[in-house]
Amino acid sequence: MAPAIDLPAAQFAALQETVEAGTVVDHDGLSGRYDAETDSYAFATPEIDRNGLTEREFHALASDHAAYVSNWYFWAETVGDRGAHRVAFLRWLEGGDRVPERYDALQSGRDREWGQLRITVRLDDTGDRAYAIRHADDAEAAAEDLTAHQDPLDAREIGTYDEAGRYRPLRTAPSLPTGWRFPDLDAHGVYEAVEAVYPATVANWHREREGELDVDHWREAAARQTGIYKAVQDLPDEAVEWVAGACCVDSQCTKRREWELDSANELDADGGDGIYPCREPCSLVVAAARKWATLEEEEPRTYEFELTPSEKQQLEAMIDAIADGEVDAIREADVAEGANRYRVRYLREKRIDDAGNLAGTPTHPDAGDSTTAADDNDD
Amino acid sequence: MQSLVIVAHGSHLNPDSAAPTHAHADTIRETGAFDEVRTGFWKEEPSLRNVLRTVEGDTVYVVPLFISEGYFTEQVIPRELRLEGWDPSEWDSEGLSADTAVLEAGDTGQTVHYCGPVGTHEAMTDVLIRRAESVTGDSDIGDTVGFAVVGHGTERNANSAKAIEYHAQRLRETGRFAEVQALYMDEAPEVDDVTDYFESEDIVVVPLFIADGFHTQEDIPEDMGLTDDYRTGYEVPADVAGHRIWYAGAVGTEGLTADVILERAADAGAELGDALDVVRDRTRQPTAGD
Numbered sequence: 262m263a264p265a266i267d268l269p270a271a272q273f274a275a276l277q278e279t280v281e282a283g284t285v286v287d288h289d290g291l292s293g294r295y296d297a298e299t300d301s302y303a304f305a306t307p308e309i310d311r312n313g314l315t316e317r318e319f320h321a322l323a324s325d326h327a328a329y330v331s332n333w334y335f336w337a338e339t340v341g342d343r344g345a346h347r348v349a350f351l352r353w354l355e356g357g358d359r360v361p362e363r364y365d366a367l368q369s370g371r372d373r374e375w376g377q378l379r380i381t382v383r384l385d386d387t388g389d390r391a392y393a394i395r396h397a398d399d400a401e402a403a404a405e406d407l408t409a410h411q412d413p414l415d416a417r418e419i420g421t422y423d424e425a426g427r428y429r430p431l432r433t434a435p436s437l438p439t440g441w442r443f444p445d446l447d448a449h450g451v452y453e454a455v456e457a458v459y460p461a462t463v464a465n466w467h468r469e470r471e472g473e474l475d476v477d478h479w480r481e482a483a484a485r486q487t488g489i490y491k492a493v494q495d496l497p498d499e500a501v502e503w504v505a506g507a508c509c510v511d512s513q514c515t516k517r518r519e520w521e522l523d524s525a526n527e528l529d530a531d532g533g534d535g536i537y538p539c540r541e542p543c544s545l546v547v548a549a550a551r552k553w554a555t556l557e558e559e560e561p562r563t564y565e566f567e568l569t570p571s572e573k574q575q576l577e578a579m580i581d582a583i584a585d586g587e588v589d590a591i592r593e594a595d596v597a598e599g600a601n602r603y604r605v606r607y608l609r610e611k612r613i614d615d616a617g618n619l620a621g622t623p624t625h626p627d628a629g630d631s632t633t634a635a636d637d638n639d640d
Numbered sequence: 641m642q643s644l645v646i647v648a649h650g651s652h653l654n655p656d657s658a659a660p661t662h663a664h665a666d667t668i669r670e671t672g673a674f675d676e677v678r679t680g681f682w683k684e685e686p687s688l689r690n691v692l693r694t695v696e697g698d699t700v701y702v703v704p705l706f707i708s709e710g711y712f713t714e715q716v717i718p719r720e721l722r723l724e725g726w727d728p729s730e731w732d733s734e735g736l737s738a739d740t741a742v743l744e745a746g747d748t749g750q751t752v753h754y755c756g757p758v759g760t761h762e763a764m765t766d767v768l769i770r771r772a773e774s775v776t777g778d779s780d781i782g783d784t785v786g787f788a789v790v791g792h793g794t795e796r797n798a799n800s801a802k803a804i805e806y807h808a809q810r811l812r813e814t815g816r817f818a819e820v821q822a823l824y825m826d827e828a829p830e831v832d833d834v835t836d837y838f839e840s841e842d843i844v845v846v847p848l849f850i851a852d853g854f855h856t857q858e859d860i861p862e863d864m865g866l867t868d869d870y871r872t873g874y875e876v877p878a879d880v881a882g883h884r885i886w887y888a889g890a891v892g893t894e895g896l897t898a899d900v901i902l903e904r905a906a907d908a909g910a911e912l913g914d915a916l917d918v919v920r921d922r923t924r925q926p927t928a929g930d
Binding site: 343344346347414417421422428430431432433456460461463464465468475477485487488540541543544545548 | 683
């Protein structure tokens, strides 16, 4: 049974005004209209269907079925005539059930996850909605342990830095810091906060749901680049695969990659399970691809190194630890780990010569100057 | 319904790059002059490619928070926003007079009033003056001080120097400052030699840049001799070769820059009510100086 809604006078007045203006209300199971000729009202829900009502009877029925009326009021007046993506997102937050079941669920609070956000929508006794947002990892945290924010635009600052205080150039990276909450946002506030944390994700999610997502595949996105980024057009196809595998998987970005090499050639890399789509290579991917396009111009060559089997495995472990962001998690004295700092320092003492060359093997043996390679970083 | 979109460069490395864009957007949002105010970036999110689809209105004023006309305003922004039929000739500008062009966005169908960059608007001169007031903490700053406007120079974009010269000339014409000089980072007259170009003991130095970053926080302070190492900071004012240098940092961080964004939108036909007066008043800081 739907929770009791105490229909505010303003909500009934809005309904009455709307139907008296000649609009037929037909929303989420509620229908209402006014017949000026007979000066009578009609009111229906899935449970009842009455017409020829006096104003008093109309008001009484609206009060008896206040959940439907308040639901109409929320969507028609509180949310109002805003962008289709905003409305669709707010609707998705509370689910698509019929009003009585939805109101039941909303009374105890309905949770949704959007990237790393946990969004809770609750109903008050007038049928208005209140929204709360916190980091999904803080789902069980005590409210007093989280810093409370009121202004939805605070979310912009929250999303600018990761837990360690480092700048997050990719807003959709799964590195949103914890420790904060928005306890009480209205419908527009929750949308603005989500837009601030994950810009444009709602708009593209909505386009995808409507079957209108305009995906720009790699080759199209590369072809329109100019200036210094025109170089990404030279990136070999197999390297695009590596770019997607390196940058666009769930561990690196909460978006779900929908772009491929081109419309006829899919990439093998996992596009991820994110709820909102990625419709084209982002600026970080393009900027990184520019670097890789330059690096891929080099021809491979054969080097001869002397390493013990364990040292070879250690190099592999180091690459894994850095690529997976696990370096900081390796304990100071855990020398069983190849990427442990002491293990790496030992390897450097033993295998890197004074010129910085691995196992004493020059990077450019023909050039006669083995130190230049370390200096070609233009960052 | 009218919407404002401020577009800017942004950065993958420096969070300060987008800070003025967000600050000015907030200032304008508070005036209520637009039904919505959004920001879009070349290097951050929402990207230029995606920003228009976050906008809910059909009439959109797009103002580039850039210093000069050139590659970004003429090629990158119109291309990424999918402004159909765009050609730089729409602005009929030789580098300083881009005002507005009305185009349709290919993916959203919105009517976009694409404005010239803030840096070449005459109102930017007022922001330079406000910046001088802010950095000295003196709202009457003027007849005893020299004013240096600093820019990149022509190496990357010929129009960049035009904007610097334009505002330097306008500053001279106000008659408010003892001396005004345009200086450059990569060509003569160079900012390194700032004290050679002024008789006045006090020199206010304002870079015509949108945001603080590598150039304004590292290069220019070191080049002028305010500090040997930018990481240790510098004094304001700093004593250099018998002069006192009041180094202001990027002009675009000055709150009054929001006024120039509004001026651009107004020139393109936006209805602003009293927003211009509100912004000029609210962004005035009585003192700063340190």
